[in-house]
Amino acid sequence: MRPIMAIATTTVGEAIRRRVLLIILFIGVLLLSIIPSLSVLTARSEQSTMISTMYAVLRGTSALIAIILTIYMIPNEIERRTIYTILSKPVMRWQFLVGKFMGAVLALGLMIVLMSSVMVLLFYIFQQPSPERLLEVARQPFFYFLEMMLLAAVCIFFSTFTTPLVNFFLSIGIWGVGTVLSPLYSSIASNSGASPIMQSVAKFVTGAMPAFSNYDVKNPIINPGQVIENEQKYFIYIVLYAILYSAGLLVAGMVIFDKREV
Amino acid sequence: MAAAIETRKLTKTYKSRLHGLINVVQDLDLTVEEGEIFGFLGPNGAGKTTTIKMLLGIIYPTGGEGFVLGKEIGDMDVHRIISYLPERPYYYEHMTGLEILRFYGALFGIKDEALFNQLLERVNLAADKSKTISQFSKGMQQRIGLAQSLLNDPKLLFLDEPTGGLDPIAHIEIRDLILNFRDEGRTVFISSHELSEVERICDRVAIINKGIIVRQGKLDDLLSGGRIEIIADDVSKEIADQVKGTTDATVSFHDGRLIVDMSDEQDPNSVVDSIRSTKGRIISLTPRRKRLEDLFIETVRDDDASKKKPAAVAAEVGGAQ
Numbered sequence: 004m005r006p007i008m009a010i011a012t013t014t015v016g017e018a019i020r021r022r023v024l025l026i027i028l029f030i031g032v033l034l035l036s037i038i039p040s041l042s043v044l045t046a047r048s049e050q051s052t053m054i055s056t057m058y059a060v061l062r063g064t065s066a067l068i069a070i071i072l073t074i075y076m077i078p079n080e081i082e083r084r085t086i087y088t089i090l091s092k093p094v095m096r097w098q099f100l101v102g103k104f105m106g107a108v109l110a111l112g113l114m115i116v117l118m119s120s121v122m123v124l125l126f127y128i129f130q131q132p133s134p135e136r137l138l139e140v141a142r143q144p145f146f147y148f149l150e151m152m153l154l155a156a157v158c159i160f161f162s163t164f165t166t167p168l169v170n171f172f173l174s175i176g177i178w179g180v181g182t183v184l185s186p187l188y189s190s191i192a193s194n195s196g197a198s199p200i201m202q203s204v205a206k207f208v209t210g211a212m213p214a215f216s217n218y219d220v221k222n223p224i225i226n227p228g229q230v231i232e233n234e235q236k237y238f239i240y241i242v243l244y245a246i247l248y249s250a251g252l253l254v255a256g257m258v259i260f261d262k263r264e265v
Numbered sequence: 266m267a268a269a270i271e272t273r274k275l276t277k278t279y280k281s282r283l284h285g286l287i288n289v290v291q292d293l294d295l296t297v298e299e300g301e302i303f304g305f306l307g308p309n310g311a312g313k314t315t316t317i318k319m320l321l322g323i324i325y326p327t328g329g330e331g332f333v334l335g336k337e338i339g340d341m342d343v344h345r346i347i348s349y350l351p352e353r354p355y356y357y358e359h360m361t362g363l364e365i366l367r368f369y370g371a372l373f374g375i376k377d378e379a380l381f382n383q384l385l386e387r388v389n390l391a392a393d394k395s396k397t398i399s400q401f402s403k404g405m406q407q408r409i410g411l412a413q414s415l416l417n418d419p420k421l422l423f424l425d426e427p428t429g430g431l432d433p434i435a436h437i438e439i440r441d442l443i444l445n446f447r448d449e450g451r452t453v454f455i456s457s458h459e460l461s462e463v464e465r466i467c468d469r470v471a472i473i474n475k476g477i478i479v480r481q482g483k484l485d486d487l488l489s490g491g492r493i494e495i496i497a498d499d500v501s502k503e504i505a506d507q508v509k510g511t512t513d514a515t516v517s518f519h520d521g522r523l524i525v526d527m528s529d530e531q532d533p534n535s536v537v538d539s540i541r542s543t544k545g546r547i548i549s550l551t552p553r554r555k556r557l558e559d560l561f562i563e564t565v566r567d568d569d570a571s572k573k574k575p576a577a578v579a580a581e582v583g584g585a586q
Binding site: 005006008009010013016017020083084085086087088089090091092093094095264265 | 347355359360371373410
């Protein structure tokens with residue numbers, strides 16, 4: 004456990020100093036800051052527009068940070084030869100990979116906490132909501148954090164055998180399918196009118212691809228009339244899903260990385 | 266003495282889409298005794314770093330076997346008592362020298378601040394321990410590399426080009442540190458291009474060319490059988506000419522000083538007698554051994570030539586057919 008923690012903390016230290024990530028983070032915070040002044044222009048409810056736009060910025064920025072942060076993690080260590088010094092110590096390859104993943108998740112957590120704090124603060128200043136409403140708004144970022152953990156696991160998995168460029172497009176693609184297309188494939192899979200081939204494809208996509216859309220639980224927050232059935236059960240399910248799916252990807256990554264020539 | 270490193274037919278082959286199978290290291294038989302400084306020499310791309318990576322278990326051999334400190338390569342227990350300094354190492358730039366030692370120490374479970382400070386002092390970085398790596402010179406980075414490699418009090422150190430790209434002062438500092446390692450009973454395996462450095466500090470060397478060991482042995486044995494240099498003063502021109510005529514040697518004469526550089530297979534007594542017969546004064550008679558650089562160039566050239574010959578013969582035969 005000691006090597007894993009040492010690698011994780013060093014990874015956090017390095018991640019929070021990477022200029023490109025800090026620039027993305029800065030742009031994210033900047034966009035969040037201007038949203039309250041833009042939402043007054045909308046014809047829809049000012050509050051719901053503000054929340055949904057802020058969530059969209061938070062999610063998009065977090066995803067970009069998660070991908071940029073993790074796709075270079077292993078290749079950079081190999082290119083700079085730091086991996087040789089580390090692996091010549093009593094550190095197993097799987098410990099190195101888990102340490103890197105944990106560091107990425109911690110760094111992501113820090114950045115999401117920072118952006119969420121700005122978001123909640125702005126929401127409080129501009130909307131003066133009740134404490135219950137504020138808590139409700141602050142809940143969604145936690146699920147985005149789980150989504151980004153899952154995305155980081157996808158990127159780390161690909162980084163054990165692909166180049167950063169290929170990894171970037173693969174990860175973006177999988178996240179895109181898992182967020183935008185997943186609900187569509189879900190409905191195709193359950194639609195008895197669809198062709199059997201389409202249903203099989205849809206079942207594969209919904210079953211095998213990580214379901215990032217599960218973590219977008221903003222609808223009941225934006226539209227207070229909507230509710231999630233068995234909310235507690237659903238939240239437990241998506242937390243376990245994120246943990247188990249990430250663990251599965253990490254194990255697969257470990258098997259590949261263990262055989263890889265570095 | 267036990268072997269710190271032993272390999273038998275250790276081989277690493279890569280598959281290339283363009284060139285098929287490439288033997289980067291082939292049938293490597295190597296023995297490094299405990300407590301010695303062993304120089305592993307070879308031109309660029311000869312297979313030095315690949316060999317080190319195999320011995321460290323970072324890459325996997327495709328054939329043969331290897332043992333480090335009595336255990337099969339890749340054994341995690343061995344990693345607790347060995348150490349590695351890669352060529353042109355990179356350390357996380359945001360960290361200070363002390364933080365680097367804390368990080369690498371944590372990989373062993375070492376949290377001994379006194380040890381970290383002691384190691385920084387040993388490599389002359391105590392005054393710079395608060396500077397970040399980005400503020401370090403190349404020599405300082407190499408020294409912090411050596412400090413991290415000593416954290417676990419290793420029995421065996423692998424140093425890949427430890428003096429590469431360093432200025433002469435840094436060279437001397439690193440060389441002294443390596444010599445101290447031997448005094449402390451550690452085994453040091455050095456891969457280097459700096460032949461004069463290797464000649465100064467190594468007990469034994471192996472020369473690898475195109476993945477194959479072409480020469481291996483004690484440095485004294487490999488470099489012996491060299492030349493003798495005689496320097497004399499107050500020598501007459503006639504004697505100088507006589508020496509030139511009677512010996513197969515390089516002779517230089519200027520203002521009464523005679524310098525004779527001759528093979529040690531010839532008898533130096535006749536030259537000395539000639540000089541002394543006319544009241545010439547012998548200043549020195551020094552047996553000189555070959556330089557490692559000469560041995561290295563000779564070995565690699567001979568090996569390249571012998572490998573070209575069969576190809577040339579095959580081409581000729583092919584052409585005749």
